[in-house]
Amino acid sequence: MESSTIEKLNNADQGDPSSLSRGQRFKKEFKKDIFYLIFAIPALVYVIGLAIVPAITVVYDSFIGRHGFTLANYYALPSYGLYGALINTLLVSVGALLIQLFIALAIAMVLVKPFKGKKAFSTLVIIPLGISTVVSAFVFSIIFQAVGGYANSALVGLGLRPIDWFYTNSSSLGVVMFSDFWKNTPLVALILYGGLSSLPPSLYEAASVDGAGSFNRFVHITLPNIAPIMSIALLVRGVSEFNIFALPLVIIGYHPLILNTLIYENYSSSLTRNISYAAATVLLAIIMLYSIIVVKLGGAKDHVR
Amino acid sequence: MNVKMRYENVYKLYGNKRVLNKLDLEVYDGEFLVILGPSGMGKSTLLRTTVGIEDLTAGKIFLDGQDISKRPPNKRNIAMVFQNYALYPNMTVYQNIQFPLKMAKFEKSKIKGKIEAIAETLKISEVLQRGINQLSGGQKQRVALARALVRDPKIFLLDEPLSNLDARVRYTARAELKKIQKELGHTFVYVTHDQIEAATLSDRVAVLRDGRIEQIGEYDQILNEPRSKWLGDFVGEYPMNFIDGEYLNLPDKIIGFRDYWIKEGKSVSGRVELCTHEEGSYHISCFIESQNPEQDDGEKRVVLKTSKPYEINDTVGFDLNRYNIYNSEGVLEKVVK
Amino acid sequence: MSDEGKGHWSTYIVVLILSIVFIYPLWILIIYVVQPAYLTFDRIYPAQIPLAFTLQNITQSFKEVDLVGPLERSLEVAFLVGGIALGLGIPAGYGLSKLTSGISNKLIVFLFIINMMPGLVIAIPISIYFLHANLDNTVFGVAFAQELVVLPLSVFISLSGFRSLPRDLEYQARVDGASFSSTFSRILLPMMKVPIMVAFLLAWMTSWDEFTYAVIIAPIVPTDSTFPVTLYNYVSRNLPLESATFALVATIPVIILAIILQKYLKGSYLSGGLVG
Numbered sequence: 016m017e018s019s020t021i022e023k024l025n026n027a028d029q030g031d032p033s034s035l036s037r038g039q040r041f042k043k044e045f046k047k048d049i050f051y052l053i054f055a056i057p058a059l060v061y062v063i064g065l066a067i068v069p070a071i072t073v074v075y076d077s078f079i080g081r082h083g084f085t086l087a088n089y090y091a092l093p094s095y096g097l098y099g100a101l102i103n104t105l106l107v108s109v110g111a112l113l114i115q116l117f118i119a120l121a122i123a124m125v126l127v128k129p130f131k132g133k134k135a136f137s138t139l140v141i142i143p144l145g146i147s148t149v150v151s152a153f154v155f156s157i158i159f160q161a162v163g164g165y166a167n168s169a170l171v172g173l174g175l176r177p178i179d180w181f182y183t184n185s186s187s188l189g190v191v192m193f194s195d196f197w198k199n200t201p202l203v204a205l206i207l208y209g210g211l212s213s214l215p216p217s218l219y220e221a222a223s224v225d226g227a228g229s230f231n232r233f234v235h236i237t238l239p240n241i242a243p244i245m246s247i248a249l250l251v252r253g254v255s256e257f258n259i260f261a262l263p264l265v266i267i268g269y270h271p272l273i274l275n276t277l278i279y280e281n282y283s284s285s286l287t288r289n290i291s292y293a294a295a296t297v298l299l300a301i302i303m304l305y306s307i308i309v310v311k312l313g314g315a316k317d318h319v320r
Numbered sequence: 321m322n323v324k325m326r327y328e329n330v331y332k333l334y335g336n337k338r339v340l341n342k343l344d345l346e347v348y349d350g351e352f353l354v355i356l357g358p359s360g361m362g363k364s365t366l367l368r369t370t371v372g373i374e375d376l377t378a379g380k381i382f383l384d385g386q387d388i389s390k391r392p393p394n395k396r397n398i399a400m401v402f403q404n405y406a407l408y409p410n411m412t413v414y415q416n417i418q419f420p421l422k423m424a425k426f427e428k429s430k431i432k433g434k435i436e437a438i439a440e441t442l443k444i445s446e447v448l449q450r451g452i453n454q455l456s457g458g459q460k461q462r463v464a465l466a467r468a469l470v471r472d473p474k475i476f477l478l479d480e481p482l483s484n485l486d487a488r489v490r491y492t493a494r495a496e497l498k499k500i501q502k503e504l505g506h507t508f509v510y511v512t513h514d515q516i517e518a519a520t521l522s523d524r525v526a527v528l529r530d531g532r533i534e535q536i537g538e539y540d541q542i543l544n545e546p547r548s549k550w551l552g553d554f555v556g557e558y559p560m561n562f563i564d565g566e567y568l569n570l571p572d573k574i575i576g577f578r579d580y581w582i583k584e585g586k587s588v589s590g591r592v593e594l595c596t597h598e599e600g601s602y603h604i605s606c607f608i609e610s611q612n613p614e615q616d617d618g619e620k621r622v623v624l625k626t627s628k629p630y631e632i633n634d635t636v637g638f639d640l641n642r643y644n645i646y647n648s649e650g651v652l653e654k655v656v657k
Numbered sequence: 658m659s660d661e662g663k664g665h666w667s668t669y670i671v672v673l674i675l676s677i678v679f680i681y682p683l684w685i686l687i688i689y690v691v692q693p694a695y696l697t698f699d700r701i702y703p704a705q706i707p708l709a710f711t712l713q714n715i716t717q718s719f720k721e722v723d724l725v726g727p728l729e730r731s732l733e734v735a736f737l738v739g740g741i742a743l744g745l746g747i748p749a750g751y752g753l754s755k756l757t758s759g760i761s762n763k764l765i766v767f768l769f770i771i772n773m774m775p776g777l778v779i780a781i782p783i784s785i786y787f788l789h790a791n792l793d794n795t796v797f798g799v800a801f802a803q804e805l806v807v808l809p810l811s812v813f814i815s816l817s818g819f820r821s822l823p824r825d826l827e828y829q830a831r832v833d834g835a836s837f838s839s840t841f842s843r844i845l846l847p848m849m850k851v852p853i854m855v856a857f858l859l860a861w862m863t864s865w866d867e868f869t870y871a872v873i874i875a876p877i878v879p880t881d882s883t884f885p886v887t888l889y890n891y892v893s894r895n896l897p898l899e900s901a902t903f904a905l906v907a908t909i910p911v912i913i914l915a916i917i918l919q920k921y922l923k924g925s926y927l928s929g930g931l932v933g
């Protein structure tokens with residue numbers, strides 16, 4: 016290969032492009048790229064200026080104390096409840112994600128089959144998309160009150176004992192999880208429905224002919240075929256779950272803390288602002304690590320069509 | 321003959337792949353030039369660089385004596401019909417044909433008349449107000465042609481415009497295309513991999529191979545006097561037969577002959593492998609005895625056209641009353657009639 | 658056959674339960690607003706169905722707190738965010754669709770990572786920049802910050818839109834004598850109607866919902882903030898009836914919008930064009 020290129024260079028005719036210098040050829044090939052890059056530059060500059068630069072400042076400031084560089088902000092973090100917040104965030108994220116995925120899959124599987132009232136049901140499913148997060152948080156705080164409230168009145172109506180939903184951390188987080196499930200399941204359902212409805216029906220017919228029951232069809236046909244789309248849904252939602260903020264802030268305030276409420280609480284007072292930066296840096300690090308793993312595992316670029 | 325367009329030392333590289341490799345070509349004014357070549361040989365690339373939607377890597381293209389190779393596509397005044405017609409889906413037929421006129425800032429009062437005239441010529445007056453999706457394949461092809469013809473460009477490039485049509489429509493479309501070209505006197509450069517199109521449409525044919533023009537001339541000339549073994553193989557309904565020069569006492573040469581250049585006789589004989597009937601004649605494929613057993617595996621297959629049928633394993637003998645002599649590199653040396 | 662029948666039976670059970678779950682919070686919000694306080698707020702175990710009807714909560718709330726101002730600001734912000742998303746996202750999608758795939762893939766991954774960055778982390782320093790630029794507490798400041806949430810998504814939607822267009826059409830237009838800009842405006846943009854519409858709709862809806870950036874850039878001064886932040890303010894000031902009215906007024910139009918435009922709310926768009 017090498018030698019033939021050199022040969023070509025030597026017997027190059029007049030005007031043969033291989034007699035052009037490397038620089039000239041590079042310039043020719045990338046002239047077009049530079050032209051098209053110009054279209055993307057405003058958007059890129061925008062996100063660099065308003066996302067990358069701020070992120071760098073946060074990280075930088077997290078290492079700054081009264082007397083210059085310090086790790087004190089990080090050493091102090093545990094006493095501000097970092098570990099608890101981390102665990103709670105993880106619990107809520109994973110929990111909400113699992114419920115969402117499970118129910119969304121059920122919805123998607125119902126929607127791909129024809130049934131009476133399908134149109135009405137698919138419209139109903141859209142509703143949470145149109146209700147903003149703070150509104151749904153507020154409504155769920157009416158439903159789940161410590162004393163009384165609509166959830167408890169339902170329990171009492173059924174002859175059960177009322178519950179103080181915010182008595183323990185786990186039930187508080189459970190309420191947040193449930194609210195989050197309600198708000199975000201439709202989105203996941205639509206993503207999965209898109210994936211399911213793009214599967215060829217012949218796939219199922221062949222399996223039916225082979226005598227596969229509905230459970231077997233689900234395990235051997237549906238699941239493997241929508242696995243790529245499920246992983247994308249997991250990925251997109253997973254990050255958003257980790258960034259959950261308005262919902263816990265409105266429903267449970269700062270008890271118990273999750274990462275974002277920890278950051279926000281300390282940000283609000285100028286005394287602890289650098290603590291807030293340190294916690295923000297921790298959150299940033301976790302999410303960047305997660306997204307790099309995802310991208311490395313062959314995520315984003317192949318899926319944008 | 322006036323030269324309308326000239327390619328000079330034209331190169332197009334994708335990475336290290338040389339799709340056009342020092343190509344030279346002249347297109348005459350008013351001619352119907354067919355560029356013939358197998359797929360993947362760079363025919364479309366040639367048209368796309370001509371029209372300017374791909375840049376040349378090196379070389380120049382002259383149109384009416386002016387170097388156009390650095391101009392943007394809209395400043396070249398060349399029309400092109402793409403293989404898939406590329407009709408604008410958000411416009412009606414009328415609007416599609418109108419588009420080039422609008423872009424050329426054509427006098428508004430005359431646009432309507434011009435479109436109606438071209439629609440008349442191409443028999444699409446009935447569908448002018450339709451959307452693109454309501455057209456048949458043949459109608460789409462006509463609309464694409466109308467859009468190209470409507471604005472009087474200097475030259476027309478057509479990239480396999482009939483390949484998406486079914487056989488019956490293709491037959492009439494071919495005849496009409498030729499008629500329109502001759503009536504209007506336009507210069508057409510028409511790309512195809514189809515032998516029949518090349519034979520029936522062309523004034524001249526240029527065969528593209530490995531990024532260059534292997535041979536250019538009238539179709540019959542290329543058919544009968546292919547400059548290389550490769551051309552003999554590629555051009556024609558049946559590939560040209562190539563046998564060892566020893567048969568005719570021409571050592572170190574190769575004899576090339578077409579299936580219909582033989583007369584039944586004695587000088588060469590072979591064993592029939594297959595015989596097919598075709599409207600009044602027969603084509604037989606047979607193995608002839610080799611003069612050069614080490615080289616040919618002892619046997620050599622040739623295709624002959626005969627007037628009478630043969631059974632399998634019959635012996636067939638023939639004389640050559642016409643043949644071409646190629647040297648051992650496969651380059652034409654002499655034509656013997 | 659029996660398999661079919663069983664499928665139907667279980668389908669209706671699932672549909673019924675999920676329908677109740679999805680409609681219930683909206684139902685509670687409505688009956689909370691249209692009943693007098695003694696049946697809702699003041700009651701320990703309020704009823705699941707309305708027992709009386711009043712419009713007093715609504716009229717009272719409009720008198721007592723500012724509901725119109727925040728909604729107006731939210732609308733302004735949402736249209737700004739949608740507009741900027743198109744203005745920056747459409748060209749960027751076009752550029753990416755034409756770039757060599759090596760380069761465009763790197764940029765896509767970059768935007769993808771931007772999309773994952775935690776809003777709160779970025780919002781805090783931005784609020785300091787905006788303080789210096791006098792953009793804090795302004796509609797523009799909030800819109801500029803919220804844009805970060807939707808811009809990568811808009812770029813992806815526009816990118817997959819441009820990728821799905823037949824490439825030869827653009828070339829054909831150039832050959833037909835159109836300049837680059839008229840090719841873009843007369844041929845490409847008209848074919849991008851749906852992606853443009855979807856990008857705008859999603860940007861608009863995201864902005865209407867957005868809380869994190871809004872609460873940091875335009876903090877809890879009701880006269881300055883958008884509707885979600887103001888609602889949070891009323892909720893934390895313990896004004897449940899006003900909050901409920903506010904929530905309902907702000908929500909009904911958006912739900913109607915979402916239902917009307919539901920054919921554009923497809924999974925492939927919602928995941929940011931990540932799914933084909």
Ligand SMILES: Nc1ncnc2c1ncn2[C@@H]1O[C@H](COP(=O)(O)OP(=O)(O)O)[C@@H](O)[C@H]1O
Pocket residue numbers: 334339357358359360361362363364365366
């Ligand atoms: N944009 C491109 N990038 C890389 N290779 C290309 C590109 N366009 C065409 N080619 C290659 O150039 C060769 C010629 O293509 P083309 O001109 O379309 O051939 P034809 O029209 O004769 O079938 C093919 O091998 C094709 O793979």
Ligand SMILES: [Mg+2]
Pocket residue numbers: 363364365479
């Ligand atoms: Mg081609």
